[in-house]
Structures are given as structure tokens and as C-alpha cells.
Amino acid sequence: MSDAAPESVQPDSTAPKRRGKVRKRHTVGRVLLITVLVLAMVTGLGTIWLYRHLNNNINVYDPSAQMSNRPDKVVVEGPKEPLNVLVMGSDNRDCDGCNIDNLTGGGARSDTTILLHVSADRQRAYGISIPRDSMVDRPECRTEDGDAIPGADYTMWNEAFALGGPACTMQQFEQLTGVRLDHFVVVDFEGFQDMVDAVGGVEMCIPEPITDPAHGINIEAGTRKLKGFEALNYVRARYTVGNGSDTGRMKRQQAFIASMTHSVVSAGTLARPDRLIRFLDAATDSLTVDPGLKNIVKIADLGIQFKDIGLNKIQFITIPNIPDPNDPNRLVWSEPQATDVWDKIANDEPLTKKLSEDVISAGDLPGSGSSSGPKNEADAQALEDAGLCT
Template sequence: MSDAAPDSAERDPAVPKRRAKVRKRHTVGKVLLASVLVLAMATGLGTIWAYRHLSGNLNGLDVTGQLENRPDKFAVTGPQEPLNVLVMGSDSRDCAGCNIDNLTGGGQRSDTTILFHLSADRQRAYGISIPRDSMVDRPDCKATDGSTIPGADNVMWNEAFGLGGPACTIQQFEQLTGIRLDHFVVVNFEGFQGMVDAIGGVEVCIPEPIVDPAHGINIEAGTRKIKGKEALNYVRERYVVGNGSDIGRMKRQQAFIASMAHQVVTAGTLARPDHLLRFLDAATKSLTVDKGFDNLVDITKLGIQFKNIGLDNIQFITIPNIPDPADPNRLVWKEPQAKQVWDKIAHDEPLTKKLSEDVISAGNLPGSGSPSSSGGGKKNEADKQALQDAGLCT
């Protein structure tokens, strides 16, 4: 398990002390709003309709009253504040088209948890995946009615979401990492499929056919674009791909998201008003977000801040982990590496190569034939093995 990041009193005296949150400028928001209006007019859509429709797709949820003992943000160097967004994938089968594998049982479960960190200088972005079967000490958290959901020791990471939804997962994340979150997003299968379909599918490299009769999955091998239910099956499949582990599935999900980001940037989606509006319409559907993030200007503001980041600097990793000594089917965070990752993110410092093993970037996709950015021969072989374990091309 990971301890909270050390406070400033325990750090080097040269490190700046914590400071209060800086009041944000509004100029960027005005420019973005004007851009949205231009896009609406360029596509022949009513200006007011476009803004209201896209913002109306979002489901805002205020969980601030359920969060306690939140960590402070550290003072960092940069023209803006670093941004931390926790993305939680819900595997609820209740939404339209979400019961893709005929599993039973209502409600939501936590399928995927990824922290997206955008640096203060807007020059790098990290997506850090947390395995859902990581064993952690879950803290107490508040339910929507104000009652306390008791914490528990040595339980799976995704238990928090099942018991208390986004608020309990956020409470757990902040207490275990020492990182203050700025926003959160919950996305279900329907929203994910809509985004993939809106950009015409996402290119993947599948080294061997994926055949899982038990779940009705049959995906051909090869390098090609996939979309619709096939894309959902690809990122959800676990049992017959690679080594069958959840770590492998996460690595495949990271590669898929990286490929999606690569396509949005390189295929001109951001430059085509009609394509952009379709993507925004799909991206805002079936999302639950915090109340400070529930309108189109806020979403667009986040997206526009990625525009100057090179694709190689949008990187995806998994928090360092090892098999749980008490149960080989579970994981624990590898220390001190996991703590060092969270500490560097809290202080907005670049991750070292040692801490970002098996990295996947939006500019160096598996199967693309690009040289590995990981370094020498032994590390490259380790990277190849990790890709093979995930069922990805090397």
C-alpha cells in the first residue's frame, strides 16, 4: 500500500511551501466559448442549441460534501497550476448497450481507474492506471445521505466504488496518494463506444485472433480500425489474450486510448468543425463529472491545453506493482517506487525512466514500428515481453 505523499515539512528546505489555490484567469474561457460559437455557426447549427445541447449531455455530480481531510496542492513552477483528473470507468450494465457480455447484477462497479496529470507548464501529460485488484487500506468515506461507510484494511481497490461511488474512490485515492484532485469523470461503456465511433474507429495491431466463445467474442488478427461493440470487446477481453491478466488488459486499454489520442490529433478531427462537434457530442454523453467541470467551456478548456504537448509526451503507465504475497491473484503497490511516483506527481515533477517502466505514448504506439523510447537492449526486451503479455504487437 502507498502512504500519503510527505508534507513540505519533511522535504528539502529548498522545495517551496504549500500555497493556497491561485485564482484562475477567465480569458481562456472566453476565447474557448467564442471558438465554440464559431464552430456552431460553421456547421449550420444554432449557436444557443449547440452550447446547450453539448453542455446538457453532461451529468454533473457534487461530491465535495462527502470528502474529508483533503490534501493540499503543492506550490510548483509553471505558468498555470498542474491539473489532476481522476477517470473512473463504470462497468454498469444498466445503460443502453452496456450489457455487452450478458453479465447479471445491477448497479455500478469500478472497471478502470486512471489518473490524468497535466503539468503546470503544459508540456507533459501522464495517464497512470491503478489495477482494480490492488489490495489497499480503504479509508472511511461518506455516503450521499451523510452516513459513514466504514473503511477496511487489505481490500481490493474497486471495492470503494461499489460501496460509495465516485466520492469513496476519490477519498481513497487522495488519502493513499497525497494528491489533490481537481476534477473527476465517470464514463460507461455507452460513452466509450460513442467516442470511438465518432472518429470512425481506432487503429489497433492485434497479433493473434481473439476468440472467446464463452463471451461471444471473435476478433480477427491484423492492423486495422475497430469500432462499435468490437472495440468494447477488445478493451474488455481478458481471459484469452496475452497472459490473461488484468494488468495485460490495462496495458491494452492504455494502448487503445493512446491510439485514440493519436488519431484525434493527426487525422484532423480538431480542425474539422463537423467532426469535432460529433466527437464532442459523443464524448459528453454518458459522462458523470464534478460540478466544476459540467459545461462545454470547462471540457474544451481541458482539451485545448493538450494542443502544445507533443504526442511523445502523452504517456501512459501502470502504478508499479507486484503480486500480493498473500494471494498471487491480487496485487500490491511496489514500494518505494509507487510512493515515489505519487510524490513526483504531487510536486509536478517529471517521472524518471526507472519509475515509468513499460510506458506507452501516443506518439509511439505498439506495432507502429517506431523505435522504443525506453533505452537499451535489456529494457527493450522487457518492454516487448510486457506488450506480448498484454496481447499487443511488439
């Protein structure tokens, strides 16, 4: 767009008149962009209070001193740099009724790790899930006090977070993938529950009832909105849903996040400042971020990077994997497919159709009225194994 203002031109009354097409965009960026509008509408001390309140909610943590031997970021063509954000879900199961997958104890864990990649041209975004049961060679990292945490061969992916928090998970990710991270975000799962409630619940299609009397879970089949502890248990549950695998749980989490994204950018949230502020309050209160995202304006700027990406271009996949030959209850990354995924992400190239099989997008939710349905039998089986509607 030119900076110079165009000269005034008188309209030609004889020219045929056309109405331009109205472009409808529902994008994640609108959520954080509208935060600025909300702040602008709240005058005087209210603006200052809201801005300070949201900023004070955010926990900022600098992991740089705990990391070493970091890969270089590949220079690619584009109006901006590609963005790589590692999202980790922190879940403390020491509370009463939280041990729904027999993992109580040991403090906070990270059973959800998703790389969010936004392309340099801001035309596509991938959320790539890494199974917590993946067996990997964990590199050495450091505690916040600078003490060395020795590396180890053939350990579960989520052990890094338990030993050294987000910094060790980031070190592990960079060393195993060759992808340089720009930011990280840790989302507290109990705070995640408040985010769901702030948008009035998240709609999911559930093919069969989910019943677990020991933990008070009784979710009826059908398309319904999940709220509160029910929603939290849905994204935590494993053995009582689908085929009981961790990959099935990840796919449900992908579908849930995609559906929540859809809910957040819908008019039901954007048109109601009260609901939007509740959502932002819950979201910021649930976050731990790096200094590059230390306040609501910087987080909003990250959200604005999504403004030209439609919901169908926000795609969630799982890193290719197979059962571990040494233990059928564990996974290993499929090669060379997994390396191909990380190479393409590092070089900001689109994933091939074969590498991005079994995709869930925020604009094509399983079981929804807008769903195009599974593309093949393998996709249908994956949805069934995850306990999702086809």
C-alpha cells in the first residue's frame, strides 16, 4: 500500500456499478487484535488497570542461560521471518481427582508438546504434536541455578520437562530437530479450564459415552459443549476413550484446540467485550512465556501474525511415529519421515501431502456440520481410535 494519499477523483456516473465481494475472515489474529480495541474503548484508569492486570497475570521466564549449542535459524525468503513457538502444557496431578491416567505424583509434568510454525509469508501455520511417550536421546541441559542435568539415551520425551522445566524441553527439541525456536509458551491445564469456561464451552462431537466413575467422568455421546472440569478431564483422559493410546489423546487435544480456536474467533466471543476480557484474563493467568512475549502487546503482536491465515490453513498433525520395537507401549519417530518434517519446518517449506496426512484444521472440525469428513480409511480409523466422530 502506498503511503501517499490518492488524489480525489470524481466518480463517473455512466460507469457500471459493482459491489465488491465481502471477504469473510475468521482468524486467530482477530482475537488478540481486538484486545487493543477493547483497551481503546475502556477509558481513563480503566485502561491502565486492565493493561496492568493482564500484564501482571503473565509469568515471564528466560531459559537462554540453560541452553547451549543452539542451531542457527535458516534465512528464507519472505516479507517476515518464519516463527517457531514451542507450546507445552503443564499439568500437576497431585490434586484430588487429577490422576485420571495414573500419573499422580512428581509435581508438574508436560504431557502436551506442540511446535507452532508460522510461515514467513504468513499464509500457513502448522501445529506439530510430539507424543510424550516418544523414546529419544535426551541431551544435557541445565537447571535455573546452572547445575548440569546429564543427558540420557532412550528416555521418554516428557522426562526433560520433569527434570529441568521448559528450558530442558526446548534444548531437547532443538538438538533433536535442528529447528531454532523463537519463543515458548507454557499453558497451565487448570487455567486452561478457565479459558474454556470464558468462551462458554467448546463444542465437540463424541461418538460414544465416556464413563469413568472413579474420577467422576460421565460425558454423554453426541455433539455437545464441554465446560469446566468436564472439559479438563476430556483433554486429560486416555484409557477410557478411543483405543486408550497417547496418540489418540493427542488427536483429541488437537481437535479440542481447533474447536476452541473456532469458538474464540466466533462472534459469540468477539462481539462481547465482557466474554473476551474473561477469556484474556484466564489465558494470561495460565501462561509462562519468554521475555520476547513479556506483555500483552507483544502477545497481541504474535497473534496479529495470523491475520492473513484462514482457519483451514491452521493445521494440526502429529510427528510421524511407529510403536517402539522394544516396547509396544512406547513410540519412536518414523524415519526418514520425521526428519523430512523437521527439515521442511527449518527451511520454511510447505509439508507435502504425504507428510501432512491425518490433519485436523481449525476450519474443518471432525464431526461438525462443516466437516468434509475423513479423506480415506486410514484417516477414518485414526479418528475412531482417538474417540472422535468421523
